[in-house]
Amino acid sequence: xxxxxxxxRAKRGDADAFEELYRQxxxxxxxxxxxxxxxxxxxxQELGIVLMRCIRTF
Numbered sequence: 349x350x351x352x353x354x355x356x357r358a359k360r361g362d363a364d365a366f367e368e369l370y371r372q373x374x375x376x377x378x379x380x381x382x383x384x385x386x387x388x389x390x391x392x393q394e395l396g397i398v399l400m401r402c403i404r405t406f
Contacts, residue, residue: 358403367387373399 357365377399381392 355403355406359406366400369403370399381403 354368358369364369377392377395378387381388383391396403
């Protein structure tokens with residue numbers, strides 16, 4: 349299944365598709381969640397929420 353299909357499935361509420369997208373972007377979200385030399389868990393969680401919102405509004 350290609351990216352577009354997974355994205356549309358996630359948009360329709362498919363939890364497995366959302367999880368697949370989350371796993372694809374998890375490393376990127378972690379890489380930008382560092383603050384003062386440590387992983388900021390709150391920032392990482394907020395990025396996950398933003399990802400979910402973006403998928404829903406796409």
